[in-house]
Amino acid sequence: MRSLIAGTGSYAPAKILTNADIEKLVDTSDQWIVERTGIRQRHVAAPEEATSDLALAAARRALESAKLDPADVEMIVVGTVTPDYQFPSVAAVVQGKLGNKKAFAFDLTAACAGSLYALSIADRFVSTGAVKNALVIGADALTRITDWTDRNTCILFGDGAGAMVLRPTDEPGRGVLTTRLHTDGSLVSILLMPGGGSRDPLSQKVLDERSHFVKMNGREVFKVAVRALVESCREVLAAEGLTPADVKHVIAHQANKRILDATLERLEIPASRCWMNLEKYGNTSAASVPMTLDEANRAGWFQPGDPILMMAIGGGMAWGASIVRW
Numbered sequence: 534m535r536s537l538i539a540g541t542g543s544y545a546p547a548k549i550l551t552n553a554d555i556e557k558l559v560d561t562s563d564q565w566i567v568e569r570t571g572i573r574q575r576h577v578a579a580p581e582e583a584t585s586d587l588a589l590a591a592a593r594r595a596l597e598s599a600k601l602d603p604a605d606v607e608m609i610v611v612g613t614v615t616p617d618y619q620f621p622s623v624a625a626v627v628q629g630k631l632g633n634k635k636a637f638a639f640d641l642t643a644a645c646a647g648s649l650y651a652l653s654i655a656d657r658f659v660s661t662g663a664v665k666n667a668l669v670i671g672a673d674a675l676t677r678i679t680d681w682t683d684r685n686t687c688i689l690f691g692d693g694a695g696a697m698v699l700r701p702t703d704e705p706g707r708g709v710l711t712t713r714l715h716t717d718g719s720l721v722s723i724l725l726m727p728g729g730g731s732r733d734p735l736s737q738k739v740l741d742e743r744s745h746f747v748k749m750n751g752r753e754v755f756k757v758a759v760r761a762l763v764e765s766c767r768e769v770l771a772a773e774g775l776t777p778a779d780v781k782h783v784i785a786h787q788a789n790k791r792i793l794d795a796t797l798e799r800l801e802i803p804a805s806r807c808w809m810n811l812e813k814y815g816n817t818s819a820a821s822v823p824m825t826l827d828e829a830n831r832a833g834w835f836q837p838g839d840p841i842l843m844m845a846i847g848g849g850m851a852w853g854a855s856i857v858r859w
């Protein structure tokens with residue numbers, strides 16, 4: 534038995550912040566941002582919108598497309614680094630708002646790789662028959678932890694959520710095949726939010742140092758990202774006996790167009806096979822993969838059985854790749 538992605542959904546908040554808007558905040562230009570990242574605009578959650586609100590909207594759309602009653606969901610896992618509260622989980626808030634009593638619900642933290650990690654965990658439960666279905670969500674409001682005075686980071690991030698419904702299938706040639714996850718904890722310091730946690734609880738010092746915002750060594754992240762993504766994509770392809778030429782579609786974490794171009798070039802996969810939307814949304818962290826999957830799905834990009842290569846990387850560093858047959 535395998536898990537099939539039986540429905541997808543996504544949500545982006547209404548407010549749009551363009552590169553021209555960011556030019557008014559920090560010393561940057563639309564041209565620089567487009568050339569270095571490919572990003573033209575991003576969506577920003579309204580003050581009253583929390584991560585669970587984004588997650589809930591995406592979840593409802595995914596459940597609708599899978600024709601699954603919210604009350605029947607048996608497992609909810611949310612990848613996020615911007616939960617509504619330190620605890621309880623976004624997943625618990627979503628479960629409550631869906632009016633569901635059946636599902637066990639929890640969040641996991643793997644930054645931008647969060648939804649790929651969540652997919653992999655949920656796949657283990659669904660494909661072994663432990664649950665009949667699972668709701669996998671990636672949701673982040675990264676603009677809430679963005680330092681709007683730091684031009685190295687504030688140009689990159691946007692808010693959103695994406696969701697997938699997993700169901701078991703015995704149909705040959707369909708479902709989630711191989712997923713491989715990796716972490717290199719020696720790289721914690723190159724991408725993190727250092728303040729406001731148990732190491733350095735919220736204090737005047739944290740506020741003064743602005744350490745409750747994302748800190749990133751962009752150049753290092755860039756280098757690690759290309760190498761790690763290429764390696765893990767090769768790993769999942771080899772596990773399935775596939776070559777890059779067999780890959781029909783690529784659904785990748787939308788971090789930076791140059792990272793994706795370099796990765797695809799090394800893998801010798803034409804860029805046209807990779808669905809891109811970072812020009813509209815920026816880097817939406819854990820939301821990125823399922824938002825992209827939903828957009829491509831709703832555009833009719835996938836046929837049953839199509840081999841799809843999924844990949845993501847984020848703070849930790851945490852990364853992975855997956856081969857799914859639609």
Ligand code: UT7
Pocket residue numbers: 560561562565566569570645684685688749750751752754755788789792816846847848
């Ligand atoms: O999900 C993972 C999350 N993180 C990422 O994906 C980030 C990965 N890294 C990147 O995407 C890129 O490293 C960035 C887009 C963040 C930066 O691009 P880069 O080509 O690596 O630029 P850089 O950091 O090497 O900076 C080049 C120059 C510097 O000036 P000097 O030192 O050469 O005079 C920066 O100060 O560009 C300057 N710069 C900017 N200029 C205009 C940095 N940020 C900006 C900016 N506008 N926003």
